[in-house]
Amino acid sequence: MEPIEIFKKWLDEELKLSKARISSAVSLSTIGMDSFPNARFVSYKELIYNCFIITGSLNSRKGIEMETNDKVALTFWWTETERQIRIQGIASRLSEELADHYFSERNLNSQAVSSICEQGKEIDNLEQLEKKVLEKVSEKTAITRPNNWGGFSIKPLRIEFMDFKKTRYHDRKLYEIENGEWNLKQLQS
Incomplete structure (x- = not known):
């Protein structure tokens, strides 16, 4: 089975069992402007042409870091099925049309926050910012x-x-692109 198909199967199995409010959360790791790695959780949207889609503020730390260095990592941890998926890949900015599509799917409050807030910037008065968002929503x-x-x-x-086992003998498989094809290696846990 190809790795993208395994991902879809595992995601489907986790979503059927998960009670998490944001069951599509994934850790995104980037290389910081100071050469330190940075990780944070973002919302995974979907697969398009076998690529993983995430959204957010382009002038946030993560957005700037991905524009500067397109090498990124995603890490999914699924509690219910006790599975982990680690992905390393190349990030490319979405088209304006796709960005419009994903923005339109957000609820009004999330849209208001995104239109007003400057993610990651220092703020003196959080209550004043919350008031602006509420006014926009109203x-x-x-x-x-x-x-x-x-x-x-x-x-x-x-x-x-990596499929975790109670025996601690975890099933760990690595797929890598080599000469345009996925190559499978079984790894020790």
């Missing part, structure tokens, strides 16, 4: 996607699956 008008909001498509080069 207008109940369509919110246009801000230019600094978009997303990234991550083309995988390596995908590692």
Whole structure:
């Protein structure tokens, strides 16, 4: 079975069991401007052309880091099925059309937050920012996607699956692209 098909199967199995509010959360790791790795959780959207889609603020730390160094990693940990998936790949910015599509799927409050907040920037008064968001939501008008909001498509080069076992003898498989084909290696746990 190809790694993308395994991912879909594992995701489906986890989603059927998960009670998590954000069951599609994934850790995104980037290389920081100071050469230190940075990891944070983001919402995985879907697969398009076998690439993993995430969205968010383009002028946030993660957005700037992906624009500067397109080598990224995604790590999924699924509690219910006790599985981990690690992905290393290349990030590319989404088209304006796709960014518009994902923004339109967000609820009004999330759209308002994205149109007003400057993610990761220092703030003096959080209550004042919350008030601005509430005012925007209360207008109940369509919110246009801000230019600094978009997303990234991550083309995988390596995908590692680890199925945890009570025996501690975990099933660990690494798929790597070699000469345009996925190559499988069984790894020790």
